[in-house]
Amino acid sequence: MDNPQQNQKKWDSAAGAYDFSTAGGPEARWRPFKKTLFSKMAGKVLFLAVGTGLDIGCFPQGQDITGIDISPKMLEKARPRIDAYDGQMTVHQMDVHEMTFDDATFDQVFTSCTFCSVPDPVRGLSALRRVLKPGGSLNMFEHTGSHIFPFNVMLNVANPLMRRLGPEVNRNTVGNVQKAGFEITRVNNIFLDVVKTIEAVPAC
Amino acid sequence: MERRLYFILGDLSAAVLSGACAGWLVQFMVPVSFNGPLAMAAAMLIGRITGMAVGMLCGLLSSPFFGAMEPVLPASLAGMVAGMVIGTAMVMSTLSPLNAALGGAAIGALCLLYTYVQQTRLFGDVDTPVKS
Numbered sequence: 001m002d003n004p005q006q007n008q009k010k011w012d013s014a015a016g017a018y019d020f021s022t023a024g025g026p027e028a029r030w031r032p033f034k035k036t037l038f039s040k041m042a043g044k045v046l047f048l049a050v051g052t053g054l055d056i057g058c059f060p061q062g063q064d065i066t067g068i069d070i071s072p073k074m075l076e077k078a079r080p081r082i083d084a085y086d087g088q089m090t091v092h093q094m095d096v097h098e099m100t101f102d103d104a105t106f107d108q109v110f111t112s113c114t115f116c117s118v119p120d121p122v123r124g125l126s127a128l129r130r131v132l133k134p135g136g137s138l139n140m141f142e143h144t145g146s147h148i149f150p151f152n153v154m155l156n157v158a159n160p161l162m163r164r165l166g167p168e169v170n171r172n173t174v175g176n177v178q179k180a181g182f183e184i185t186r187v188n189n190i191f192l193d194v195v196k197t198i199e200a201v202p203a204c
Numbered sequence: 205m206e207r208r209l210y211f212i213l214g215d216l217s218a219a220v221l222s223g224a225c226a227g228w229l230v231q232f233m234v235p236v237s238f239n240g241p242l243a244m245a246a247a248m249l250i251g252r253i254t255g256m257a258v259g260m261l262c263g264l265l266s267s268p269f270f271g272a273m274e275p276v277l278p279a280s281l282a283g284m285v286a287g288m289v290i291g292t293a294m295v296m297s298t299l300s301p302l303n304a305a306l307g308g309a310a311i312g313a314l315c316l317l318y319t320y321v322q323q324t325r326l327f328g329d330v331d332t333p334v335k336s
Contacts, residue, residue: 021267022272024268025266025267025269025272026267026268026271026272028271029270029271029274030272143272148322148326150281151277154256154281154284155277157256158260158280161260186329188329188330189326189327191323191327192273192277192322192323194273195273196330
């Protein structure tokens, strides 16, 4: 498992080529689904991880959004997109495991392809639960492992290589959300059972 | 189910190219002296490993243009299956490089079809999300 310093270094290194690898095909393919998920933004919103800010174009206007990312290089690249957002958006260089926000600060948390990369996903998700207000919601756009043969085998085999390049590709993120003390309210498959949206609320 | 022609053609080209490259390469890797059941198993293994590596490479190269997961998974599957099938076929008979590539390409198209069938089945809300 990467420690926060290794994780930051990995994503700092990826910042230069990140838009080339994701801004074209992947974003064009996923943008309609992201827009649908992000259209639910309301109240005080925490968004992680901002990356180079590609997702900001999918945000509804006029929201109050706080963004975090572990990589200062990514945030540097995101700056023009943050400045162009038609709403209130502030960003912080911060590790999700060690967030400095007070308890019950946010009405909603949104993630986008984040928990494939957080080194300790259950601890990271528990931290999100801490900063959510009672009655708040967690809304995730994520890629995960698969339960379908042979895709599950392929993702498991590919994972050791992929985690060196960036994300892990075989995580059970729905299970991790539950382990972190959330109750799943909706799972929507977008590509196979690999790319999906996950909606959850803190379990009572 | 993807309906945009650009992405369908991207998925198809990645899967067909992956299958064809895997078939072509494995044709050279399985020695002509291979025969018998053990050789067939060895050829299948060589084909599977080689094909999966080729498939992942084809998928990752197409990813910036056609999608992060959508072309990569069927292309990896195409490489793996084409490598296994062509590797096994090489033990039973001799295939020319062209025929191995054409066979691999056809397998690639079938793998994409399989992926699309699974996608149609799985797309949308999961009926009963597991409650904690």
